[in-house]
Amino acid sequence: MDFRYLPVMIQTYRYYIPTTDILYPVVYGLTNLDAQRKINDAIFNLMLKISSELRQPDLVTYITGSYEIKANERGFLSVTLGQLGNFGGAHPMTIIKALNMDVSTGKVYGLKDLFKADSKYVERISEIITREIKEREIPLLEEFRAIKPDQDFYIVDNNLIIFFQLYEISPYVAGFPYFSIPIYKLQDIIPDDGILSKMMGV
Numbered sequence: 001m002d003f004r005y006l007p008v009m010i011q012t013y014r015y016y017i018p019t020t021d022i023l024y025p026v027v028y029g030l031t032n033l034d035a036q037r038k039i040n041d042a043i044f045n046l047m048l049k050i051s052s053e054l055r056q057p058d059l060v061t062y063i064t065g066s067y068e069i070k071a072n073e074r075g076f077l078s079v080t081l082g083q084l085g086n087f088g089g090a091h092p093m094t095i096i097k098a099l100n101m102d103v104s105t106g107k108v109y110g111l112k113d114l115f116k117a118d119s120k121y122v123e124r125i126s127e128i129i130t131r132e133i134k135e136r137e138i139p140l141l142e143e144f145r146a147i148k149p150d151q152d153f154y155i156v157d158n159n160l161i162i163f164f165q166l167y168e169i170s171p172y173v174a175g176f177p178y179f180s181i182p183i184y185k186l187q188d189i190i191p192d193d194g195i196l197s198k199m200m201g202v
Helices: 035-053 120-135 184-189 196-202
Strands: 009-017 020-029 060-075 076-086 093-102 153-156 160-165 178-184
Touching: 020 035, 020 076, 020 178, 035 060, 035 076, 035 093, 060 153, 076 153, 076 196, 093 153, 120 178, 120 184, 153 178, 153 196, 178 184
Parallel strands: 020 060
Antiparallel strands: 009 020, 060 076, 076 093, 153 160, 160 178
16 A cells, blocks of 8 residues: 555644634644645645735724645645635625645645646636536626636546636625536646646546
């Protein structure tokens, strides 16, 4: 058995200060302590960044947060951190961000890192999402043209999940638009030794 590809061990920690109460994951037990430090630093720093974006300087902002593990296998960890800010407005504001990490090195993957160089992954994914927006009749704030090169994503099972923040493409009532793309549909533009190929078991 190759122990490098077993699920990593995770503990839940609590970040608590007045008006802020957030649960976040901490990885432990890795043989590569430098990778473990990089992963935990990335998680903690993103947790602080989200709360900073939610906090309103001229209003008392009550922030709560938690996380979800989306993938923890084959040397890969995909986690989402979600926080809700309540500052007395018409409705609270929520931010969800994802981290996608190589457990052996601590590397954090951006969307572009999943694909071959010059693969035009933005256009390919945008075409798929455009069709799905029409099929699902998702309300838009304006015409959807393309994802960002660093669009939010995570990986679960054999699917690449592309998602958008509140108000990014849709009105608040539509929530967070998620688009699940089977990895096999992108197989021709992903490297054979890339993370998506590994998640497919190729």
